[in-house]
Amino acid sequence: MKKEKTKERVPFKTGIKKLRATLLAAGGALLALIALSLLKLSPAVCEWMSRHLSRYLVSGSVCQTDWLPFSLFEWLLVILVLAGSVLLIYGIVLLCKKRFFKLLKGLCALLAAGLFFANFYMLTAGFAYNRAPLPLPHSAVKYTGEQTQDIARYFIEDYIALGEKMTRDANGDVVSPYTHDELNQRLIEEYARLDDPYFNGLTPRAKRVVNSWFMSDTGISGIAFAPTGEANVNAMTPASDLPHTMAHEMAHIKGVMRENEANLAGYYILLSSEDDYLRYCGYFSSIRTLWNAVYISNNANSERANALFRDERLARMDAERARANRFWAEYKGPIGFLSDFWDSAGTFFNDLYLKLNGQEDGVGSYDNPSTVGPTDEYDPETGEQLYDYSFSKIHQLFFGIYETKTQA
Numbered sequence: 001m002k003k004e005k006t007k008e009r010v011p012f013k014t015g016i017k018k019l020r021a022t023l024l025a026a027g028g029a030l031l032a033l034i035a036l037s038l039l040k041l042s043p044a045v046c047e048w049m050s051r052h053l054s055r056y057l058v059s060g061s062v063c064q065t066d067w068l069p070f071s072l073f074e075w076l077l078v079i080l081v082l083a084g085s086v087l088l089i090y091g092i093v094l095l096c097k098k099r100f101f102k103l104l105k106g107l108c109a110l111l112a113a114g115l116f117f118a119n120f121y122m123l124t125a126g127f128a129y130n131r132a133p134l135p136l137p138h139s140a141v142k143y144t145g146e147q148t149q150d151i152a153r154y155f156i157e158d159y160i161a162l163g164e165k166m167t168r169d170a171n172g173d174v175v176s177p178y179t180h181d182e183l184n185q186r187l188i189e190e191y192a193r194l195d196d197p198y199f200n201g202l203t204p205r206a207k208r209v210v211n212s213w214f215m216s217d218t219g220i221s222g223i224a225f226a227p228t229g230e231a232n233v234n235a236m237t238p239a240s241d242l243p244h245t246m247a248h249e250m251a252h253i254k255g256v257m258r259e260n261e262a263n264l265a266g267y268y269i270l271l272s273s274e275d276d277y278l279r280y281c282g283y284f285s286s287i288r289t290l291w292n293a294v295y296i297s298n299n300a301n302s303e304r305a306n307a308l309f310r311d312e313r314l315a316r317m318d319a320e321r322a323r324a325n326r327f328w329a330e331y332k333g334p335i336g337f338l339s340d341f342w343d344s345a346g347t348f349f350n351d352l353y354l355k356l357n358g359q360e361d362g363v364g365s366y367d368n369p370s371t372v373g374p375t376d377e378y379d380p381e382t383g384e385q386l387y388d389y390s391f392s393k394i395h396q397l398f399f400g401i402y403e404t405k406t407q408a
């Protein structure tokens, strides 16, 4: 009886001893993560960490991975999925064989590894989610409806002129004048104009993902991964959408983690470029936001905005936009029958990821909204109720570029 009791206790004690190191590591990593999460609540700390730690960690990774002809992130993910599947099967086998301690040991090791990764992710990317606002040249002038209309017309004319210059394929879609490497080089040169210490000095090349069919099925155009310092893009992205996607992902690696700001950095780089193709693609991705600028500044009346965009010379680009949208909505690859499922799963996890990183709006945080609303004032001549408005950050970006170009 006594002997048997001892027999039961020994494996437990030995087991706890064996687990101690793993549990201590997991506990330490958890405490570190809690401490880092508390520090992350302070924008000043986040800004300091972004400028003095994250940028060097990420730049170090860029130096290690930029020369690789493939995306390390993509293949790590493939290995993770395969290893995860094998471990899941192994776990079920252990469960069936009632080898609970071995299963527990494995789960503790996985937990410790996950917590270590979460800490590293926080140090490379997490702090940037709560850092100071992105400093980009912009204009804070509150233009009147008529002035906004003139500015919008200025950009629309440039867009139309560029649209006529572009080389197009049989469908009428723009053909990039650059190879992928040349396009990377062009964007890296454009980013060199943003020499503010806010940004990581190194701009990575955007790498084309081999399994882009999966990204197309899930509606993903790009993914940046700060721990490996890589900006990854879907190789199937339409040529007119590609430069903005590349610039957006590069911005993440340069320390701009918030989605709306990565969009802004991409728009700025393209819209202020002297390169025809890049500027065309900048307009292709953002010109419609000027409809909203004209609308809100004209007493929330869509007449002037509609008149501007009803220009038949825009038809070719509108059709191109519609084809690009159709590609994203309708693409069906080898697992296309699960497209809706992957799409929803992708959106769900992206939303969860962004919320865990303090972005309350989740997938809504890609937007740069404007505001418009009725006031208590009325136009003395027409009796029409007057609206107040504030321009979005993209509008302000356009206005800043307009002022630079017209005042030069």
Ligand SMILES: [Zn+2]
Pocket (backbone or CB within 6 Å): 248, 249, 252, 259, 262
């Ligand atoms: Zn992004």
